[in-house]
Amino acid sequence: MSGRLVLALALGATVLAPLVAPTYHVLLMLPFMAYAVALLGLNLLFGYTGLVSFGHALFLGVGAYTGAFLTSVFKVRSMEVILVAAAALGALVAAPVGALCVRYVKIYFGMLTLAFGMVFYTFVLKFYRLTGGDEGMPFLRPTLLGRSIEGLPKTDYLAGPYYYYSLAVLVLATLVMWRIVHSPFGLCLKTIRDNPTKAETLGIGVARYRWCAFVISAVYAAVGGALLGPPTGNVDPTLAYWTQSGNIVFMTLLGGFASFFGPVLGAFVFIYLQDWVMSVVPFWRLIFGAILAAIVIAAPGGLAGLWVRRPSVEASSS
Amino acid sequence: MRTTRRSFLRLVGAGAAAATVRLDAPPAFAQAGHPVKLGVLTIRAGIAAPVGAAGLRGTEWWLERVNRAGGILGRPVQLVVEEESNPKDTVERYRKLVLQDKVEAVLGGISTGVTLALGPVAEDLGTPWLSWDGTTQKGVEETMPNPRWAFKSVDNEVEAIVAGMLTARHFKGIKTVAGIGNDYSYGHDCWQAYQAVLKRYTPDVKFVLELFPKLGVTDFTSHLAAIQQSRADLLMCSFWSGDATIILKQAAAVDLFKTMKGAFTTAGGVHDSLKKNFTPEGLLLGYNTMYFDDPKGSALLKQFVREYKAKYAEYPPYECDHAYFCAESYKAAVEKAAAGSTKWPEKATVVRALEGIEVESLSGRRSWREDHVHMCNFYQGITTHKNPYDFVTIDPVEVVSTKVAMKPAGTKLFDWINSWKI
Numbered sequence: 001m002s003g004r005l006v007l008a009l010a011l012g013a014t015v016l017a018p019l020v021a022p023t024y025h026v027l028l029m030l031p032f033m034a035y036a037v038a039l040l041g042l043n044l045l046f047g048y049t050g051l052v053s054f055g056h057a058l059f060l061g062v063g064a065y066t067g068a069f070l071t072s073v074f075k076v077r078s079m080e081v082i083l084v085a086a087a088a089l090g091a092l093v094a095a096p097v098g099a100l101c102v103r104y105v106k107i108y109f110g111m112l113t114l115a116f117g118m119v120f121y122t123f124v125l126k127f128y129r130l131t132g133g134d135e136g137m138p139f140l141r142p143t144l145l146g147r148s149i150e151g152l153p154k155t156d157y158l159a160g161p162y163y164y165y166s167l168a169v170l171v172l173a174t175l176v177m178w179r180i181v182h183s184p185f186g187l188c189l190k191t192i193r194d195n196p197t198k199a200e201t202l203g204i205g206v207a208r209y210r211w212c213a214f215v216i217s218a219v220y221a222a223v224g225g226a227l228l229g230p231p232t233g234n235v236d237p238t239l240a241y242w243t244q245s246g247n248i249v250f251m252t253l254l255g256g257f258a259s260f261f262g263p264v265l266g267a268f269v270f271i272y273l274q275d276w277v278m279s280v281v282p283f284w285r286l287i288f289g290a291i292l293a294a295i296v297i298a299a300p301g302g303l304a305g306l307w308v309r310r311p312s313v314e315a316s317s318s
Numbered sequence: 319m320r321t322t323r324r325s326f327l328r329l330v331g332a333g334a335a336a337a338t339v340r341l342d343a344p345p346a347f348a349q350a351g352h353p354v355k356l357g358v359l360t361i362r363a364g365i366a367a368p369v370g371a372a373g374l375r376g377t378e379w380w381l382e383r384v385n386r387a388g389g390i391l392g393r394p395v396q397l398v399v400e401e402e403s404n405p406k407d408t409v410e411r412y413r414k415l416v417l418q419d420k421v422e423a424v425l426g427g428i429s430t431g432v433t434l435a436l437g438p439v440a441e442d443l444g445t446p447w448l449s450w451d452g453t454t455q456k457g458v459e460e461t462m463p464n465p466r467w468a469f470k471s472v473d474n475e476v477e478a479i480v481a482g483m484l485t486a487r488h489f490k491g492i493k494t495v496a497g498i499g500n501d502y503s504y505g506h507d508c509w510q511a512y513q514a515v516l517k518r519y520t521p522d523v524k525f526v527l528e529l530f531p532k533l534g535v536t537d538f539t540s541h542l543a544a545i546q547q548s549r550a551d552l553l554m555c556s557f558w559s560g561d562a563t564i565i566l567k568q569a570a571a572v573d574l575f576k577t578m579k580g581a582f583t584t585a586g587g588v589h590d591s592l593k594k595n596f597t598p599e600g601l602l603l604g605y606n607t608m609y610f611d612d613p614k615g616s617a618l619l620k621q622f623v624r625e626y627k628a629k630y631a632e633y634p635p636y637e638c639d640h641a642y643f644c645a646e647s648y649k650a651a652v653e654k655a656a657a658g659s660t661k662w663p664e665k666a667t668v669v670r671a672l673e674g675i676e677v678e679s680l681s682g683r684r685s686w687r688e689d690h691v692h693m694c695n696f697y698q699g700i701t702t703h704k705n706p707y708d709f710v711t712i713d714p715v716e717v718v719s720t721k722v723a724m725k726p727a728g729t730k731l732f733d734w735i736n737s738w739k740i
Contacts, residue, residue, distance in 0.1 A: 024417040028410065125502075134431045134502040135456055136405065138438075154442035155417070228406070234435035238404040278401060279414070282362055 007261070011171075018163050026159045027231065032271045033166040034227035039252055039263035040177045041220020046249070047257035048181055049213045050193030051102070054110045054245050055117030058097075059090050059218040061124060061240030063225025064139070065131065068235040071140035079142040079165065082226050090222025091215050093120075098214030102207055105196075114242060121240045136236030139229035158231055166227050173220060174264075180216065181260065189213055221248075254295060256302020265303050353396040354389070354662075356645070357415030359426035359436075361402045365534050365559050369428055369587065369637050373450050374399065375630065376638030376680070377425060379622060380645040390649050391660055402428060405435035412436055416443045422665065425644045427452035428637070430474060430503070434461065440468045446669050448644035451637060453691075458507050458731040465690050467669055471640065472692040473724050475731065477604045478508035478556060480696045480718045481583040482515025484602055487716075488700060489552055489579050494526045496550035498541060498565070500557065501530035508556035508583060514735045526550050531561075538565045542572055551579060558584035563591040570596035586697070589710075590633045594703045597710045601701045608639035608681040609697035611711050619680050633707075636681075640692070643679035647686060650677045689727040693720050 018026050038060055045051045063086035070076040070085060101112045124131040131137060141157065143149070144165045149157055180186055188209050191199040196206050229235050238244070247270070255266020270292075277288045299306050358377055361370030377397065385394050398419045400411035408427075415421045423446040427433040433452025440447035441462075448469045454462040458475050462468060485492065495516065499505030513525055527548040529541050542565075545553055553574070557565060562585035569575060575598045585592060586605030609615070610623050610633045622642075626634040651671040655663035663671075676685035684694045696719075699712025725734040 022418060024414050027413055027417070031406070031410070128503070128506070132456070135434055136431065154438075155413075232406045232409045232435055233438050234405050234409075236405050236431060236435075239406065275410070275414070278411070282399070282401075284401070285363065 014167060018159055023155065023159050026163060027155070028271060028275060030158060030163065030166055030231045031228060032268050033170045034224045035248065035251060035267040035271070036170055036224075036264045037173045037227060038221040038224030039248060039255075039267050040173055041217035041224070042248055043252055043257055043260075043263045044177065044181065044189070044220075045213050045217040046252055047259075047262075048186060048193060049189045049210055051105065051210060051213070052110050052249065053101075053113040053214075053217070054242065054249065055113030055115070056217070056221050056248055057240045057242065057244035058113075058117040058120040059094065059221030060225035060228065060244060060248075061120055061235075061237075062086065062090050062093055062218075063222035063227075064229045064235040064239050065124065065137065065225075066222070067142070067226045067229040068137035068139045071142060072138045077140065077143045077148070078146070079144050079230075082142055083169070083223055086222040086226035087219045090218045090225075094215045094218030095211075098211045098218070102210035102214055114245065117240065117242055117245055121237055121242070124240055125237045131237075134237060136234050139233055139235050141233075142230060154233075162230060169223065169227060173223065177220070178260065185209070185212070250292065252302075254292060254302055256299075256304035258301055259304035262302050262304035269303060352393065354393045355396050355398055355419060355421045356648070357412075357419060357421035357424040357426075358397050358399045359402045359408060359411060359415070359424060360399065361428050363401070363403070366428060368559070369451070369635070370402065372635050372637035373426060373428065373641035375626065376622075376634070376641035377645050379625065379638070380642050384645075384649060390652050391656055391662060393662070402426065402432055405432050408432045409435050409439050412439055412447075413443070416445045421445070423448060423648050423668070425641065425648070426450050427471075430455060433470070437462050437465065437468045437470070441465060443467075445665060446648065446672065448648055448672075450640040450644055457503060458511065463689060463728060467665075469644075469669075469672060469686060469690040470692070472607070472694060472720055473731075474504055475507050475511035476720060476724050477583045477606055477696060477698075478512040478554075479515050479723045479735075480698055480716075481554065481581050481602060481604055482512045483519070483718065483723070484698055484716055485512075485516055485552065485554070485581050486519030488602060489581075492520060492523060492551045492579065494524050494548070494550045495552045495554055496527035496529075496545050496548045497525065497554045498529040498531070498545070498557070499555065500533040500561070502533055504558075505530055505533075505556055509554070511731065511735075512554055512556075512581075512583070514732055518735060518738055518740055533559075533561075535561065536564055538568050541565075542568055542574060545578075546572065546574060552581060553578055554581045554583070555585070556583045558587045560588060560591070563588055566592060567596045570598070575601065583698075587635050587637070589635060590707070592701075592709050594708060594710055597701060599701050599703050599710070601710075602698060603701050603710070603712055604696070604698040605712070606636035607684075607692075607694045607696060608634070608636040609699075609712070609715060610634050611705070612681075612697065612715060614715075616678065616680075616682060618678060619682075622680050634680075639680040639684075639694075643677065643684045643692070643694070646677045646679060647672060647675055647684075651675055687727060691724075691727070693724075695719050696723060 042056055045053055066086040066089050067082045070082050097116045101109055125133055144161050149161055188204045192206050192209055200206050251266040251270045252263040254270055256262030277284045281287050360374045361367055381395055389395055398421055400415055402408045415424050425448050427436055427449040428451040430453050433449055434454055437454040446467055449471045451471045453470045453474055497509045499509050516523055581602040583604045586603055651668050655667040655671040672686055673688055676683055687693050695717045699715045701710040702713040705711045725731050
């Protein structure tokens, strides 16, 4: 089956889901779409630039808290304003953080991003009067395209208008990221990933390109964080904790960082598998961890890698 | 017909299942229709896992008794248990219980950080939610004063208020107080409330030190050194988990309580780990809403403590009582709403019946206030070694009702405390 056909079927199923799927499963698609946006950005850094960030929950948190502040403190309910503000603040925070982090690679880069992530976590936890501390802040229901939809029950709002809004943001984010990774800029990032010395020799400003990739990935994570807020209705520091950073890196590995859509697939499998395992066994973390470890061991290229590898195997056998 | 391995296993499985059915079950149970499903949200991992386990055990004990007696309106009760973790995931589990599992009500919720997010979701989904220990307070103020579907726990700071009242009664002449609590809203709010109350009873008291270590810290060496250096007359501590045990052990190593009094507002949550060899007599110790060794305890409490000890080899903490009360009050409300009929009442009728309802819980009579908040008693007292256990208990046992120790509906906490006539 060709990639385009699979993609069209997946998109069709996602569009039809609210009409045919049980409401609960439709609602589970909301964190999937939010994480998918964040993962598209993370993979620009991870899969295309070769830098593994263990602190991207910082930007998820920036996006989510931006929405919470705008809706509950500044009484700004427009989701479009929230998304733009989240993206802008994500870039603003990422600019200095990225400038410091991209001077290092491998584990040093990872540890620095982790450190900045935990600084932000501690900030939102400790500045109780500003952020609500451990109790967090309410993320009030935003308006979509200028329509308030206040009369609609929250579940119907989430499973209807908000679902399609999130899907539209995901599609738009995917198209933009597709354009980025297939542009000369994307090609330069891949060159830097594969051989930074050669890239430098070719005249590519390695640090500058890495910084740009970092800022773009932060913008995506912040937009994803803003999308995560309305379904829960409350934003709290656990969104910015290092385990969140670990989860999104794991989603990327699970789906396959070598594939453009791999991280998106990883987010989908992670969320639905976790949901299922949580309901089946009380000690679900043990089982879930074992299942995920088994998948990664059996498929080092991620789930997308299994599918991509098949044609070459068939070709070699023929 | 050929017997295959699979059909044989199926037959064995069916036989095993049939063997578990009680033949002496009452007729109503036998004729019952579909089981009534109740969702349970409980913490299963991390520092609060023992609290969650106690709540679940209390609910399971209630379940066995109710099902043995024929269920609710003749329907057996079935629990669907999901995990309480962070707000985002717990909201998703809550939605699963209501939308996917179609439960009649959801019981549980311990952390206010989580239940603040659950409250509006419960209101939206239109299913009764009876919280064990979680409130919808932001700090010490209520965020949902008029809920329809959400029923919330007693205000978080009540045990600190009770401790403030009892400090004044039992430790007369206290001039200086140091405080230690976990670095999150509960720790800070308890300290604020305790100071406000004690100040009312002892206006010249001075608060000389406040420490807020991170929840889960296990080394209190530097904190204890600071407390000793403060030379306070009394240490107030609002730890509620294993850190209460740890700080008492480390305090014993430096003889802290030979020169200082202590008020442990909530350490009764881990009461049977407070061994006599490191927990001195003479401390004020809070057990929240249930004291397992209450000499005036009901037959129900004594039976529960006996069976709990036999099953789990430990004595039950207060979370069992919160959980039992939520389940029992739901049952009573369904029966009240049915008004003698066997027809299952609408959810909206059940929540109306819950308002103001009073039932016998493990700790005694408990009720729901009209604004959907637990009303109950708090148990605190002075630690003693004169008991048959290897851990401390309390004597005398002080019982303080939420009627006097919890702010009335619609009032601000500190305005209310400052309005007391003492």
